[in-house]
Amino acid sequence: MEESAKDKLPRATAKRLPLYLRNLNILEAEGVIRIKSREFAEITKIPSATIRRDFSYLGELGRSGYGYDVPYLIEVFTALLEANEKKSIAIVGFGNLGRAIAKNNFRRNDNLAISCVFDNNPALVGKEITGFYVYDIRDLKRMVQEKNVSVVITTVPSENSQIVVDEIVASGVTAILNFSSDRVDIPKNVNMRYIDLTTELLTLVFFDHHYKNRPLVVTT
């Protein structure tokens, strides 16, 4: 108990935290101040037993016969996810996808902000494009420190993925969201998530054809 509870949070639970917090914020905006695990299950599509188990890792957050206090849950989850602290994000690769991500601006999460964008294309570098000044990729390390970047999103083509990831790692950033499909080598202290549209589509079609009535679990 004196060891921080979050140190033993199962990963599966951790991945659901953003989903929980988002739905709690919606509930609070609607004026709901109290929620039971069964009700929350209907909203989130997560089974109520899983919700109670997940919440229990963070302490005894609820009250028997009553449910959970929404503002209190929000307080706990917000602190845990640092959702009230500004996070500076960089994008490397400012083509169509990079620009679409930059413009997306993370509705309902004004703590996440794109602070700088990079490309290696001389036609883009030094110009202002859709509101973003495009830096040369060689400025990455300097800007990461200057803007205190927490996460880098890379959208560069697979061919350059490894070399760009190496530069990101060298800049000191340890959290990378990678839209290229090729697996790359990273030091073990670096966290990377891949989002690959082609893989998603192939997986989806495969499950659709082979797992009818046993749907694919949809967790992000």
Next chain:
Amino acid sequence: MEESAKDKLPRATAKRLPLYLRNLNILEAEGVIRIKSREFAEITKIPSATIRRDFSYLGELGRSGYGYDVPYLIEVFTALLEANEKKSIAIVGFGNLGRAIAKNNFRRNDNLAISCVFDNNPALVGKEITGFYVYDIRDLKRMVQEKNVSVVITTVPSENSQIVVDEIVASGVTAILNFSSDRVDIPKNVNMRYIDLTTELLTLVFFDHHYKNRPLVVTT
């Protein structure tokens, strides 16, 4: 054995199939015709024991003391993923994200093609935008049948997510890739995957701060 092996493929294995196929195609393009599980593990970053276990679900694909035949593996995996059959894809919501996805055109997978796009914005409907004629969302059902659509990608804002997904389901499509963050109700025969950038970023930051040296597993 007379029951199709793929009927009992673990889901975790199924999700790795696109990764395997992609890397096998790269190997073949490089002229590699034979691969050992240990070598393939280095390329894919999947442990060799997991690779052998995965492959074993599809039959005895390899040879002891030899390894696996790359062209044969490609044949098996391609057939399983139907990666040689054209798949028709529709996009609903043709804003920045929808357009970026449409232009992305799935390098190395010319069997996946965007066949039609939809929006409800009168400023877009009926116009040709970046090479795509924008249909009214009310034409969805008709076009799904006409173009034999296998998968629908939706990028509409959360507020409209449920109503649009209902229309997609009504059109008969059972595979949906959803870029909106809110969980929606779907019949149990429909497969849906969510991709939500905000969730990905929050998850990544959380893991980065709490699971140092025990990196997040990165599977798509």
Next chain:
DNA sequence: AATTGTGAACCTCTTCACAGCT
């Protein structure tokens, strides 16, 4: 000599079902 395919152990996560609390 070297690698596959797999039984068995292990680990992680989910779900059941109910004691205990309010």
Next chain:
DNA sequence: AGCTGTGAAGAGGTTCACAATT
């Protein structure tokens, strides 16, 4: 009376380690 928190069982996936095979 009703809901939480959790022990225990179950389900699913990974990894070990080696017999079988070429």
